Amino acid sequence: MLTQIKTVITxxxxxxLQDAIGAASLCVMLxxxxxxxxxx
Numbered sequence: 714m715l716t717q718i719k720t721v722i723t724x725x726x727x728x729x730l731q732d733a734i735g736a737a738s739l740c741v742m743l744x745x746x747x748x749x750x751x752x753x
Contacts, residue, residue: 722729
């Protein structure tokens with residue numbers, strides 16, 4: 714199983730970076746949306 718995980722990571726390294734950037738941007742947008750009501 715560990716070998717399979719390593720293989721998946723090495724094969725999709727570029728998309729993993731893109732997925733991490735996408736997840737971080739979603740977190741930032743969620744944080745911003747939750748703080749919008751407090752700006753009044």
